Amino acid sequence: MSRLRGLPPLPCGTRLDALVAQVADGAAPRDPDHQAGCRHCQAALARLEELWSLAGRLARERVEAPERIDAVVMGRIRRAILAGKVLELFGGLLPRLGWALLTYGGLVERGVPR
Amino acid sequence: MVAPTDADLVSRAQAGRLDAFEELVRRHRLGAYRVALRMLGDDSDAEDATQDAFVQAWRKLDGFRADAAFSTWMYRIVTNRCLNMLRARRRTEPLPTDREAPASRPDRIAEGRWQVEDLQRAIGRLTPEQRAPLVLRELEGLSYEEIAGALELSIPAVKSRLHRARLELLAAMRPWT
Numbered sequence: 001m002s003r004l005r006g007l008p009p010l011p012c013g014t015r016l017d018a019l020v021a022q023v024a025d026g027a028a029p030r031d032p033d034h035q036a037g038c039r040h041c042q043a044a045l046a047r048l049e050e051l052w053s054l055a056g057r058l059a060r061e062r063v064e065a066p067e068r069i070d071a072v073v074m075g076r077i078r079r080a081i082l083a084g085k086v087l088e089l090f091g092g093l094l095p096r097l098g099w100a101l102l103t104y105g106g107l108v109e110r111g112v113p114r
Numbered sequence: 115m116v117a118p119t120d121a122d123l124v125s126r127a128q129a130g131r132l133d134a135f136e137e138l139v140r141r142h143r144l145g146a147y148r149v150a151l152r153m154l155g156d157d158s159d160a161e162d163a164t165q166d167a168f169v170q171a172w173r174k175l176d177g178f179r180a181d182a183a184f185s186t187w188m189y190r191i192v193t194n195r196c197l198n199m200l201r202a203r204r205r206t207e208p209l210p211t212d213r214e215a216p217a218s219r220p221d222r223i224a225e226g227r228w229q230v231e232d233l234q235r236a237i238g239r240l241t242p243e244q245r246a247p248l249v250l251r252e253l254e255g256l257s258y259e260e261i262a263g264a265l266e267l268s269i270p271a272v273k274s275r276l277h278r279a280r281l282e283l284l285a286a287m288r289p290w291t
Contacts, residue, residue: 020280024252051287052252054233059253061230065147066161070139073168077132080169 153196189264236286244279
């Protein structure tokens with residue numbers, strides 16, 4: 001469920017989304033003169049900057065990817081290639097084998113001597 | 115000796131050179147895994163998603179156009195894989211009732227760590243469609259153009275989803291902001 005309706009404008013009337021764009025994207029303030037002297041805007045900006053600094057901390061957190069991923073991926077690819085080759089090989093042979101069996105069966109049915 | 119570029123490696127891999135693709139996996143493993151981990155919030159699922167994404171990349175390699183960056187293409191594949199996994203398990207993630215009182219975690223308060231964990235949980239409660247642009251933008255630092263390429267969306271659509279995601283995050287984090 002969306003919580004967006006739970007974000008009212010600040011008491012001074014400034015919409016929070018304008019301040020979010022300012023902090024997150026470095027957008028210019030819509031009303032710099034008002035903002036400079038407004039304690040509500042200043043307090044909200046300070047809170048937003050704190051939140052975005054947390055996001056920055058999370059982004060900088062060290063993540064290590066398991067090295068086994070390389071081997072697992074390449075193993076799956078090699079098996080897929082091998083399976084494709086086997087299918088290609090037997091895919092080519094099976095119809096011929098099938099035709100040979102059908103032909104042989106037909107000859108036997110018609111009583112053609114070997 | 116100059117290391118081959120991603121484009122060189124892609125050309126060689128498209129010609130059937132497995133060693134070239136293996137080098138691409140090695141180069142992009144961390145980026146793909148990091149996105150998967152931040153999208154899915156679980157080490158094991160992130161590993162599975164990363165593996166699946168690279169295998170899928172190999173299968174689709176012939177269709178890869180050289181005018182795009184391999185990294186952006188991988189972001190697209192891994193993000194799509196994560197979105198599919200998230201849709202499959204939608205509504206089954208734990209609710210935020212597991213949030214401990216800060217007083218019970220003095221070690222983490224000292225580090226401010228609990229706030230980062232709250233943020234991680236709040237990101238995990240975003241819809242998959244909101245989470246993807248937020249992770250790519252705020253945590254991976256991609257440009258709007260790169261995100262649009264990775265998510266196959268227009269730039270205005272990316273901005274719109276990101277905006278809603280940011281506001282959702284702000285609403286979720288208000289108790290302590």
